[in-house]
Every structure is written in structure tokens, then in C-alpha cells.
Amino acid sequence: MSKDKLFGLVDLDWRFELTKFRPVRALFKSRWFPLLPILFNLFIFVIILLAGFLGGYSAGNYNFGIMIVWILWWVMLMFVLVPVLSRAWCLMCPFPIFGEWAQRGALFGVNMGKLGGLNLKWPKALKNMWIMNVFFLVTTFFSGFFTVRPLATFILLGLIILIAFIMGLIFEKRSFCLYVCPVSGFQGLYSQFATTEIRSKDPQVCKEHKLKTCYLGNEKGYGCPWLLAPFSFRKNTYCGMCLECFKSCPYDNMAFNLRPPGADLLVDDKRGLDEAWKSFIMLGIAMVFFLSMQGPWGVLKDMVRASTLRGYLTFITFHTVLCLLVIPGIFFVFSYLSKVFSGNKEVSLKKLFINFSYTLIPIGLGAWIAFSFGIVLPNGSYILHILSDPFSWGWNLFGTKNVPWTPVFTHSLGYLQGITLLVFYLFSLAYGFRLSKQTFPGLQEAKRGWIPIFTFLTLTTLLFLWLYIG
Numbered sequence: 001m002s003k004d005k006l007f008g009l010v011d012l013d014w015r016f017e018l019t020k021f022r023p024v025r026a027l028f029k030s031r032w033f034p035l036l037p038i039l040f041n042l043f044i045f046v047i048i049l050l051a052g053f054l055g056g057y058s059a060g061n062y063n064f065g066i067m068i069v070w071i072l073w074w075v076m077l078m079f080v081l082v083p084v085l086s087r088a089w090c091l092m093c094p095f096p097i098f099g100e101w102a103q104r105g106a107l108f109g110v111n112m113g114k115l116g117g118l119n120l121k122w123p124k125a126l127k128n129m130w131i132m133n134v135f136f137l138v139t140t141f142f143s144g145f146f147t148v149r150p151l152a153t154f155i156l157l158g159l160i161i162l163i164a165f166i167m168g169l170i171f172e173k174r175s176f177c178l179y180v181c182p183v184s185g186f187q188g189l190y191s192q193f194a195t196t197e198i199r200s201k202d203p204q205v206c207k208e209h210k211l212k213t214c215y216l217g218n219e220k221g222y223g224c225p226w227l228l229a230p231f232s233f234r235k236n237t238y239c240g241m242c243l244e245c246f247k248s249c250p251y252d253n254m255a256f257n258l259r260p261p262g263a264d265l266l267v268d269d270k271r272g273l274d275e276a277w278k279s280f281i282m283l284g285i286a287m288v289f290f291l292s293m294q295g296p297w298g299v300l301k302d303m304v305r306a307s308t309l310r311g312y313l314t315f316i317t318f319h320t321v322l323c324l325l326v327i328p329g330i331f332f333v334f335s336y337l338s339k340v341f342s343g344n345k346e347v348s349l350k351k352l353f354i355n356f357s358y359t360l361i362p363i364g365l366g367a368w369i370a371f372s373f374g375i376v377l378p379n380g381s382y383i384l385h386i387l388s389d390p391f392s393w394g395w396n397l398f399g400t401k402n403v404p405w406t407p408v409f410t411h412s413l414g415y416l417q418g419i420t421l422l423v424f425y426l427f428s429l430a431y432g433f434r435l436s437k438q439t440f441p442g443l444q445e446a447k448r449g450w451i452p453i454f455t456f457l458t459l460t461t462l463l464f465l466w467l468y469i470g
Helices: 022-029 035-055 064-081 088-092 097-104 130-140 150-170 175-179 182-193 203-208 244-248 273-294 298-304 309-342 349-357 360-379 382-388 410-439 443-469
Strands: 196-200 254-258
Touching (some): 035 150, 064 382, 130 273, 130 309, 150 175, 273 309, 273 349, 273 443, 298 309, 349 410, 360 443, 410 443
Antiparallel strands (some): 196 254
């Protein structure tokens, strides 16, 4: 029987286990990892917060907090951490460290006693992405402030850290990360496209292991802080890669695998309207951010930066309606056309709408990577300056304070963005037709039903190409 191959080249069932190498497995089983990366990032974020507070309303391009968070960190997320390493930022994120410390009563060792705090269950009705969707969208209302005003970045990051700590005292384990953190939401969505995963190696070993220490914990590791059953989960979406399952599994049955990009898109598990709307919101924000930050329309920049109250409120209204109503509404029309074209009356329109929304994950990620090129290539040289003078006190720690602003490859920016969009468009098509075959019972129905969705993806890509290249 022939295997399903991505673009006719890569077997979608192919996996290569990186943890079969002893140094990698030893690293993952050590309690120093990921503690050391977390502590390092905590140190960096202390500097970021100090720079944001001391920087006040100074120019953002010469502020350590602005440059590290909205240039270096953001670009690393979109270029490497999410598309390649799934949710690796969650592995090293310092935001929940204080709440988790209060729960466990320890930073390094494993406390076998009862966790501290109230340990309340998160409300069942909110166990989804809806709060993260709203939180992330609302934060983008202030993008014209925290990307250029250090104090705004200080307030945003300080608020996230404070909420994470308070929730750690009230709710069980990583409830904040699972259901509230705005960064967690888009990582979860786009991690389905990532080229790595954490999975159990042999399901039979897990089945025969009655204690399920990867979920409950033991003297070597805590039970999954993300409230997952590591022995059975099938998607990257909600795995924060904390590595506790590697430490607590007595049979070394957890694996860190390389895999084809996008493999999770075909996993029909926990698909829902919350994830569908996350894909619409991320696509809409990518469009609005380009228009307001990299486009030639000065009036939009003034609206985003609240030059006038009326203009700012107009921006918020347009932004919200586009992300929550216009894009989902247009997609709904094309989903309805898919049902009509297919001729199938049994498959529900809701199922069509949700399943096909996952075709937007590759193209959405591509749009964000293309946008990120427009951030780092013109502005990346500022990072050299702020590394030597993080608080704008006239320091020259590494001899790079006087490096001039030097845009790189900006003459090729539009072409890089266009090529990126086209590559991810091809991934959307490749997985889109597979999703159509997964949704409709007959091949001919799937082919006919795929036509409207193919049209939507093509028109969306052409729109972004027009924006980026003209």
C-alpha cells in the first residue's frame, strides 16, 4: 500500500527520534534543564523591564526592552522557535516561574508533598482558546504604543507576569499558560505546523504501566504541569514542552522527534471553533500590522499611535470587526459554497467550517514570517547598539554603541516576503486537499468541495502578495 507523501516526497508518517542520542536524553532528564534557560531568560527579562521603566517615553529604537522583545524575541519565535521547535519558548519562558515556585515550594528538586496555593480547577466552560483569543487581540490594540514606547512594554510584560503569578496561587498547575497567556495561544495554533514533537515511543509500554507517573509524577519529576496525559496526546497544541514526562517516565518511553512540517493538521482531535477563530484572528492581525507598520499609509500609522482619539477608536473598531467578523464571515461563505459544490448533505456546515479553518495555519504562519522579515531586516542593526548601552546611560559594554543604523537586504524585502508566502501557500494547498478528503466521505465530493476553499486560499495569498510586493 502506497504511503501518503507530502508533495510526493516526504512520508507523513516519518519520524526521527533525537532523544535516542544519549546526550540529548540525558539533557532532557536533568532537572537543570530547562531550569537554567528559564533563569537566564528571567535575568534578560529583568533587564528588559528595567530598560522599559527607565526608558519611559524615549525613542523605542534605542531601548533594550523594545529591541529585544519586539525585534529579536519576536523574530526568533516566528523564524525558529514555533515553526521548527514547536512550543520551545514555553519550555524556557520565565513568566510562570514565580507562580510555579509558590505551588511546588522548590525550584530545582521535586517536592512530593501537596502543591501549594488553592489549586482550584479551571472552569470547564473556559477550557479552550477563547480567553487567549480575546487577550491577544486586545493587546494588539496597543501595538502603536508598546512597539515604540518603552514604558508601554514595561506595563504589558509586568501585567502578564503579575497575572501569571496570581493565577498560579489560585488555579492548578499551568492554568495560566493553558488558557490565558496571549503568547501561548498563537504558539499552540502554529505549533501544529512545527517540524518537531514530543510523543510516547511505544503505546503498549504506556498501556501496561498502571501508575502513569508522566501524569501523576514521582520522585524524579512532577506530573504534567499542562494537565495532559503524555502517554496519549497526539497534537502539539497544548504541550508546553516542560520535559517533566521525560524525567518521570521510568521506561524512557517519551521521545522528541523530527517530523514533516504540518503533520498535526491532519489529526482530528479537539478541533473547535476556538482554534478556528484563532486562525482568523492571527491572519487579520498580520494584515493590519503590515498596513499600519510597514505600509505607505501615514494616516493608518497615526490612527494606531492615537494621534487623535477618533482615529484610534476607528482603528480599534476596524481591527476588531475585521478579525472577529469579516474574515470568519467570508470564510463561512466559502465553506458554505464547499458544501454546495460537494453535493453532500450529511456533512455539517460547522464541521466543514472548522476542518477547513486549519488550512489557514500554514498560510497564516507564512504571513507572519513575511511580516517579520520587514521588522528585522530594516531594524536589526539597532540591537548591536542597545546591547552595549541597554539603559541609554552612555555605556559601551561591547564596543557596538556607535554602530550606525544599517538596513540589510531591504532592496530584496518584497521578494523575500513573496517567496515566503508562496511556499506556505503550497503547504496550505497540500494539507487543504487532504483535509477535504478527510471531511467528505467520497473522493469526488472532496474534489468538488475543495474548489471554493482552494479559491479562498489563492485569493488570500494574492491579497498578501499585493500588499507586500505591490
